[in-house]
Each structure stands twice: as structure tokens, then as C-alpha cells.
Amino acid sequence: MIEYYTFKHSGESDSYKDEVYLTVVPSVTVAVFYGSAMKTQSKISPMMFSGLLAEVSRDCDFNRMCGVLDERLPGNAEYLVLRIEGNQIASFRRGGVSARIVINGDLRLLPNGIFGLNTGDRILVATNNFYKYLTNEGILADALVTDSCSEWMNLLVRRISDANQLKCGNLSAVTLLVR
Amino acid sequence: MPDFTLLPDQTILLIEIAAALFVSAFLSFIYVALTTILSLLKLRKTTGTDTDNLLVCDVAYFHCKGKRDNQEDSVYISHLEEAYTNGVIAACSDGMGGLLYGEVVSQYVVEKLAEAYPMKFDDQEANAETIRKISTEVYEQYRLGAGATLVMTHIMKNMMNFYSVGDSNIILIRKGRATLLNHKQNYVSLLIRKLAEGGMDTSEAYRNSRAKALIDFVGNIETNVIHTSRPIQLYEDDIIIVSTDGVTDAVSLHRMSNILSADYGAKQLARILKSGVQNKKLPKQDNFSAVVIKMDRSLI
Numbered sequence: 001m002i003e004y005y006t007f008k009h010s011g012e013s014d015s016y017k018d019e020v021y022l023t024v025v026p027s028v029t030v031a032v033f034y035g036s037a038m039k040t041q042s043k044i045s046p047m048m049f050s051g052l053l054a055e056v057s058r059d060c061d062f063n064r065m066c067g068v069l070d071e072r073l074p075g076n077a078e079y080l081v082l083r084i085e086g087n088q089i090a091s092f093r094r095g096g097v098s099a100r101i102v103i104n105g106d107l108r109l110l111p112n113g114i115f116g117l118n119t120g121d122r123i124l125v126a127t128n129n130f131y132k133y134l135t136n137e138g139i140l141a142d143a144l145v146t147d148s149c150s151e152w153m154n155l156l157v158r159r160i161s162d163a164n165q166l167k168c169g170n171l172s173a174v175t176l177l178v179r
Numbered sequence: 180m181p182d183f184t185l186l187p188d189q190t191i192l193l194i195e196i197a198a199a200l201f202v203s204a205f206l207s208f209i210y211v212a213l214t215t216i217l218s219l220l221k222l223r224k225t226t227g228t229d230t231d232n233l234l235v236c237d238v239a240y241f242h243c244k245g246k247r248d249n250q251e252d253s254v255y256i257s258h259l260e261e262a263y264t265n266g267v268i269a270a271c272s273d274g275m276g277g278l279l280y281g282e283v284v285s286q287y288v289v290e291k292l293a294e295a296y297p298m299k300f301d302d303q304e305a306n307a308e309t310i311r312k313i314s315t316e317v318y319e320q321y322r323l324g325a326g327a328t329l330v331m332t333h334i335m336k337n338m339m340n341f342y343s344v345g346d347s348n349i350i351l352i353r354k355g356r357a358t359l360l361n362h363k364q365n366y367v368s369l370l371i372r373k374l375a376e377g378g379m380d381t382s383e384a385y386r387n388s389r390a391k392a393l394i395d396f397v398g399n400i401e402t403n404v405i406h407t408s409r410p411i412q413l414y415e416d417d418i419i420i421v422s423t424d425g426v427t428d429a430v431s432l433h434r435m436s437n438i439l440s441a442d443y444g445a446k447q448l449a450r451i452l453k454s455g456v457q458n459k460k461l462p463k464q465d466n467f468s469a470v471v472i473k474m475d476r477s478l479i
Binding site for chain 2 (some may be wrong): 007009010012137138140141142144145155158161165166167
């Protein structure tokens with residue numbers, strides 16, 4: 001079972017331009033779109049990103065889904081897509097969105113590809129703007145002292161808040177825990 | 180003393196040559212032995228086995244009185260000679276100034292920890308329960324009339340668990356960057372959560388007059404002990420600081436990153452940190468105590 005918690009905050013910006021997409025059926029698919037990082041006028045809105053994902057994630061296998069996204073999203077779109085099936089996780093990222101996984105008391109970047117998952121594994125998916133105010137040691141410590149994804153997220157948000165009172169632009173993140 | 184003057188010149192020459200050969204052979208031996216030892220040490224550093232890769236804790240502490248009437252901080256460090264078998268435990272407890280008997284409670288907390296030593300490294304829940312039990316004992320004695328904070332690290336074989344109640348600090352400095360590992364259990368946490376969930380900025384939370392009020396401490400009922408469920412990996416040159424808030428009130432994490440270099444040993448680091456607090460000359464300087472642990476490579 002996968003437990004998850006999402007966090008979306010405009011960070012005192014006029015609008016929220018990122019997007020967090022999540023489905024759990026038939027498999028867990030998580031995607032984070034870094035719309036606030038697109039400096040040029042975006043040809044794709046966050047809602048369009050979700051719509052496209054909803055369309056392709058239902059029937060496609062992961063590689064095909066990533067291929068379609070790559071083809072239909074503009075070249076400067078930054079996003080990450082994860083799919084969890086059984087005890088495997090597939091990851092594909094482009095640009096300033098990344099996933100980090102807690103392994104053996106350490107925090108590692110999840111590269112593109114397919115990897116095994118174990119019970120108790122914890123994963124954070126977030127935009128660079130979310131990571132900017134955190135250290136790996138802080139993310140790790142918060143992961144290891146909490147029992148749930150929401151608690152973990154709350155502690156991370158507290159750290160960002162201590163740095164800037166959440167006045168830092170769009171913040172988007174998902175915490176995942178393998179039960 | 181032998182009289183060499185009676186020997187023929189040729190024999191003296193032969194003795195001198197023999198002595199010179201002996202000295203040069205001896206020096207060569209020393210050179211080869213030193214080179215071998217150094218290369219072996221270098222090899223251990225890069226391709227060592229698990230035992231070779233074990234780090235050791237270089238530990239130092241300070242325990243100083245600020246402008247308060249009483250010293251309400253207490254410090255505990257476990258027996259370092261048992262580090263390999265039972266790990267190294269370092270703890271700081273800060274008696275709550277607003278309540279009575281702060282110094283008595285903090286002292287009681289560290290004495291109870293000493294009694295509980297050795298603790299099982301991998302049974303974090305049992306160790307948290309030990310702390311909860313201490314808290315319950317304090318509660319039964321003082322009925323919320325006295326309390327203390329507690330921060331404790333347990334380091335064993337390059338891994339660290341930590342335990343925290345209240346608003347003292349466990350800081351990890353890695354690659355020149357200081358991170359507070361434990362969150363302070365104060366009211367501002369609740370306010371931040373509420374504001375963030377409402378999509379607002381959190382500046383209002385920090386302005387709240389009760390922002391720094393503790394929501395948990397040793398001496399509370401059913402204390403929530405923040406603790407790691409699995410240990411954190413430690414690396415060579417990591418610096419861990421277990422301290423009361425008297426230290427961080429005077430020296431910010433950013434400042435710590437700047438003044439505490441991994442080039443120093445624990446003793447020197449503790450001395451620099453202590454001077455940093457004293458040099459700040461805060462008019463209401465709280466008592467300040469810290470255990471400084473530097474992770475070093477073992478040569479044994």
C-alpha cells in the first residue's frame with residue numbers, strides 16, 4: 001500500500017502555476033509539473049498537464065506515457081512522473097523537479113529508470129523551489145522521525161517557513177510512504 | 180672504553196666503513212617501514228573493510244552558567260570506553276526557567292539516563308519509552324510544576340539515532356552546512372501548520388506572543404518523544420552538536436557553519452563554540468551547554 005500527501009502553496013505569488021497530479025487506480029501515478037519555472041509564456045497550463053496525464057496514464061505503459069508527454073509538452077516544460085506498481089517504481093524527470101528516496105539512513109536522488117521498493121521506503125517528490133530551502137540532512141531527519149506522510153510534509157513545510165514564512169513563490173511536493 | 184688508536188689504520192678504516200654501512204642500512208629500514216605504514220593507512224582509507232571504515236567519536240563538552248541565578252542545564256555522556264559495544268550517548272537537559280526546580284529536574288533526567296545505560300541501539304521505541312517513563316516520574320513528583328527539555332543522540336558504528344523533547348537542539352554540520360535535525364516542540368509549529376494548510380504565509384505565526392511556548396517537555400503527561408525510527412548514516416568529518424537553547428540563542432546555525440570547521444577536533448570545536456556564545460555578550464544570556472561530537476576515522 002502506498003500512502004501519500006500532497007502540498008500545493010502559491011507562496012505569495014499571484015497564482016499557482018505548478019500542478020500536482022495523482023491517481024491511485026489502476027496503479028499509483030504521481031506527477032509534478034513545474035509551471036512556475038517556465039519563464040516564457042507557457043503553451044500549457046497546469047490544468048492541461050493534468051488533462052494530458054489523465055488521458056495517457058490510464059492505458060499506456062510507463063515508457064509510452066513518458067514518450068507521449070515528451071512529444072506533446074513544450075520543450076521547456078519541467079516535470080516528473082512516477083509510477084508505482086507492486087514493489088517497483090518507475091521514474092522519469094525533466095528539468096527542475098526531482099524525487100529523493102530514503103535508503104539506509106541516507107537520502108538519494110531517484111534517477112530515471114525502474115527500481116525496487118521495500119516496505120517503509122519514503123520518497124519525496126518536489127520542485128527545485130521546494131528543495132531550495134531544505135538540506136538533505138533535514139529532509140532525512142524529518143522522514144525518520146515521522147510515522148505518516150502528512151507529518152513528514154508538515155515538518156518540511158515548517159523548515160521552509162522558518163526560512164521565508166512561505167513567501168517564496170509556488171511550492172509543490174508529494175511525500176510517499178510504502179506501507 | 181676501547182682504545183682504537185692502537186689499531187692499525189686499515190682496521191680503523193674498515194670499522195668506519197662498517198659503521199657507515201650500518202647507519203645507512205638503519206636509515207633505509209626506517210624509511211621503508213614508514214613508507215609501508217603510510218601506504219597501508221592510505222589503503223585502509225580507500226578500500227577498507229567494514230571494521231576499517233568504522234568512525235570514532237571525538238567528544239568534548241562545555242557546561243556554562245549564563246546570567247541566570249541557577250545552572251539549570253545538565254549534560255550526560257556515556258562511557259567512551261564502551262563505545263564499540265554500546266555506542267556513545269550524549270544528552271543535554273535544560274530545566275524550564277519559568278517553573279521551579281529546573282536544575283533538580285534536568286539533573287534527575289540525566290541521572291536516570293545514566294541508570295538506563297546501556298540502551299539498545301536498534302530499539303528506538305524502547306528508548307523513547309524510557310524517556311516517557313522519566314517524564315511520568317517527573318510529572319508525578321511535580322504535577323506540571325517543574326519540567327525540562329531533553330535532547331539525546333545515540334551513535335553506534337557510523338549510525339545515529341536521536342531523541343528530543345522540548346526545544347533544545349541536535350545540530351548536524353556536514354560539508355560546512357549546519358542543519359537542525361530535531362524540530363522544536365513549541366506553539367509556533369501548530370500555527371504554521373494551520374496557516375500553511377489555509378494557503379497563507381506564516382509570518383503571523385512568528386509574531387504570536389506565545390510562539391515560543393513549549394507544547395511538550397519532560398514532566399508533561401504522556402510526553403511525545405520525537406525520535407528516529409531508523410538511524411541516520413554518519414560520515415567522516417560530520418560534526419554533531421547536542422545543545423541547550425542558550426547556545427543557539429547566541430550563535431545561529433549560519434554562524435556555526437562558518438566558525439566550526441571539520442579541520443578541528445572536538446575539543447577545539449567546543450572551545451570555539453563556547454567563545455562564540457561568550458563573545459555575543461547577551462544581556463540575558465541563558466545557561467549554555469553543549470556536547471560536541473566530531474566523527475573521525477579510526478586508525479586502530
